[in-house]
Amino acid sequence: MIALKTVNEVSKLTGVSIRTLQYYDKIGLLRPTEYTESGYRLYDDAALERLQQILLFRELEFPLKDIKDIVTRSDFDKKKALDQQMELLELRKEHIENLINMCRSLKLRGVKKLDFTAFDTSKIEEYSRKAKEQWGSTPEYKEFKEKSKKRTKADEKEIMKDLMKVFEEFGSMKEKDPASEDVQEQVKKLQSFITDHFYNCTDEILFDLGRMYAGGGEFTENIDKMGGAGTAEFTYQAIRIYCNR
Numbered sequence: 001m002i003a004l005k006t007v008n009e010v011s012k013l014t015g016v017s018i019r020t021l022q023y024y025d026k027i028g029l030l031r032p033t034e035y036t037e038s039g040y041r042l043y044d045d046a047a048l049e050r051l052q053q054i055l056l057f058r059e060l061e062f063p064l065k066d067i068k069d070i071v072t073r074s075d076f077d078k079k080k081a082l083d084q085q086m087e088l089l090e091l092r093k094e095h096i097e098n099l100i101n102m103c104r105s106l107k108l109r110g111v112k113k114l115d116f117t118a119f120d121t122s123k124i125e126e127y128s129r130k131a132k133e134q135w136g137s138t139p140e141y142k143e144f145k146e147k148s149k150k151r152t153k154a155d156e157k158e159i160m161k162d163l164m165k166v167f168e169e170f171g172s173m174k175e176k177d178p179a180s181e182d183v184q185e186q187v188k189k190l191q192s193f194i195t196d197h198f199y200n201c202t203d204e205i206l207f208d209l210g211r212m213y214a215g216g217g218e219f220t221e222n223i224d225k226m227g228g229a230g231t232a233e234f235t236y237q238a239i240r241i242y243c244n245r
Contacts, residue, residue, distance in 0.1 A: 004033060004042040014051060027204065029068045030054060053078070056085040064208045143199040159197050164226045166190050170235045171227020178238035187242040190235075203243040210239030 011018045024030035025041065030051055032041035043051075050071060057067045070076060148156070166189060173183050187206075194201035194209070201209075213219050214236035223232040 004044055005048070007032070007041040007043070010043050010048065010051070014048075014055070016051065016055070024051075024054070024064075027064065027068065029064060029071075053081065056081070059085060060088060063205070063212075065205055147198065163193060163197075164222070166193055167223045167231060167235065168226045170223075170238070171231040174228065174230060174234045178234060179241045183238050184242055184245075187235075187238050190239075191242075206239055207243040210236040210243075213239075 005013070007018055007021050010016070010021060021030070021041070025032060030047065033044040033047050034042050036042060053071050054067055057070065062070070070081075151159075166186070170183075170186055170190075173186060176183050191201045191203075191206050194206070199205075213223055214233045220232040223235065224230065227234075
């Protein structure tokens with residue numbers, strides 16, 4: 001008899017929230033093995049293996065849609081994926097060890113020489129970029145590459161500047177209902193901007209982006225810097241309403 005785990009047990013085992021597991025089911029990224037008569041999700045070891053693959057690709061900073069395309073391919077090479085992910089984790093381990101050694105040195109000898117090499121993440125970024133290129137056969141990735149191949153750095157800078165203006169406009173609307181007509185028009189404007197300059201931004205992709213905007217880290221900080229504290233979360237709430245309309 002196959003041992004099945006409930007969604008609560010999987011959440012406790014993996015650290016992935018129940019809400020996230022429910023969302024993965026909703027978008028077809030990680031389906032439960034079966035449901036109980038009451039509708040509760042149950043997962044077997046194969047589903048947990050799929051979840052592990054998803055989490056490792058998230059470490060490579062792949063969008064959820066790309067991960068879904070990769071892990072559901074008939075020719076998905078698990079060994080290749082694991083080798084790449086192990087290499088990336090080794091690079092991150094090396095980076096953390098360099099930071100620890102720098103801190104120990106500062107503690108013992110104080111600041112005698114300004115050395116910033118421990119903060120260098122270029123190897124990690126370069127490896128992640130190459131890994132993405134190897135898996136980047138999704139239509140969206142190809143479209144992005146096609147649209148960006150003739151752009152100069154100045155062009156890219158101008159596009160990002162215009163994108164951040166869109167978030168600045170979201171910031172000026174924070175006191176409004178995210179479901180209001182003008183805020184929803186602003187979401188449509190964001191979706192069109194992404195489609196025009198990057199790749200076809202479907203509602204599904206837009207929703208994933210919204211979650212990323214409000215998920216903390218550099219994206220959230222930059223958006224809140226443009227529109228004021230809470231702009232990233234407000235943008236996500238407006239996107240959520242737009243995509244579920």
